[in-house]
Amino acid sequence: MARNPQDYKGTLKPTWCPGCGDFGVLTALFQAFARLDLDPNNIAVVSGIGCSSRLPGFVSTYGIHGLHGRALPLGQGVKLANPKLEVIVTGGDGDAFAIGGGHFPHAARRNIDLTYIVMDNRIYGLTKGQVAPTSSLDFRTVSSPYGNFEAPVKPVVWALASGATFVARGFSAKVGELAEILMKAIVHKGFAFIDVLSPCITFNRTDTFKYFQERVVPLPKGYRPNDRIHALQLIEQEEDRLHLGILYQEDRQTLDDWLKKLETVAGRSTPQELVLRQR
Ligand SMILES: Cc1ncc(C[n+]2csc(CCOP(=O)(O)OP(=O)(O)O)c2C)c(N)n1
Ligand code: SF4
Numbered sequence: 001m002a003r004n005p006q007d008y009k010g011t012l013k014p015t016w017c018p019g020c021g022d023f024g025v026l027t028a029l030f031q032a033f034a035r036l037d038l039d040p041n042n043i044a045v046v047s048g049i050g051c052s053s054r055l056p057g058f059v060s061t062y063g064i065h066g067l068h069g070r071a072l073p074l075g076q077g078v079k080l081a082n083p084k085l086e087v088i089v090t091g092g093d094g095d096a097f098a099i100g101g102g103h104f105p106h107a108a109r110r111n112i113d114l115t116y117i118v119m120d121n122r123i124y125g126l127t128k129g130q131v132a133p134t135s136s137l138d139f140r141t142v143s144s145p146y147g148n149f150e151a152p153v154k155p156v157v158w159a160l161a162s163g164a165t166f167v168a169r170g171f172s173a174k175v176g177e178l179a180e181i182l183m184k185a186i187v188h189k190g191f192a193f194i195d196v197l198s199p200c201i202t203f204n205r206t207d208t209f210k211y212f213q214e215r216v217v218p219l220p221k222g223y224r225p226n227d228r229i230h231a232l233q234l235i236e237q238e239e240d241r242l243h244l245g246i247l248y249q250e251d252r253q254t255l256d257d258w259l260k261k262l263e264t265v266a267g268r269s270t271p272q273e274l275v276l277r278q279r
Helices: 022-036 052-058 071-081 093-097 104-110 155-162 175-187 209-213 228-236 255-266 271-278
Strands: 043-047 062-065 086-092 115-120 166-171 192-197 216-218 242-249
Touching: 022 052, 022 115, 022 175, 043 052, 043 071, 052 062, 052 086, 052 115, 071 086, 071 093, 071 104, 086 093, 093 115, 093 155, 104 155, 115 175, 155 166, 155 192, 155 228, 155 242, 166 175, 175 192, 175 242, 228 242
Parallel strands: 043 062, 043 086, 086 115, 115 192, 166 192, 216 242
Antiparallel strands: 166 242
């Protein structure tokens, strides 16, 4: 019998503020899992620290709520130890691009086969509203009382420039569309990155649901996500629009492919075998 979204609900109820954008991401993830009919025992959801990083607590799959900024190293470790697991890494823009910013480009260029969902609320939610790497210029917060003087990081541009093989943008208010993107990201072989616009309704009164509703647009008619430069140009020329959908996808050797090749060509043990041998 096919599974339904309820099958992936954990016993803990989400502790997010009522109305937080992260609810939409969780619902979309349940839908994606159900539509792919994934066995919860074959999924690991891994995160760092932040409001969004609490997500692994709310699912019935395996999971780790780790250390701030270390979601990707954890997720990569899980995948290397058990390549059969479907690994989903989640967290906030602070976790991903500030403290965890050193890990992001390397996981992308390494093309390790996992799905990385960043819930981008353009602020630090858990610690009560400090400026984040994706905060807009001049944005006033408790830690930037005179306005943010740093140019915001553009997550999809960073992913594209780092060699990610699947790059998409979603919006937590468009749950159906987001579930569709997440399904394709999970099925993709390689590093799949999704920047989800996911408003913090408590501490960010600028980048609200209304703000994003007024700016999000679908990809241009006939857009084909197979040209990295074209994708970069589209994002760089957005001005006040935000395109939603799969911006780029390519097939490229994954880390796992490379490890298997290494084993046959060089006769060496893969990290997976080393782990198993130590048991
Ligand atoms: C090593 C370390 N540094 C700082 C913190 C404090 N801290 C916890 S969450 C967080 C940022 C949260 O923002 P984000 O990652 O964007 O997630 P959100 O809460 O917005 O979902 C910070 C700075 C920490 N827990 N550990
Ligand atoms: S503080 Fe913001 S990000 Fe955190 S749960 Fe509340 S609305 Fe969501």
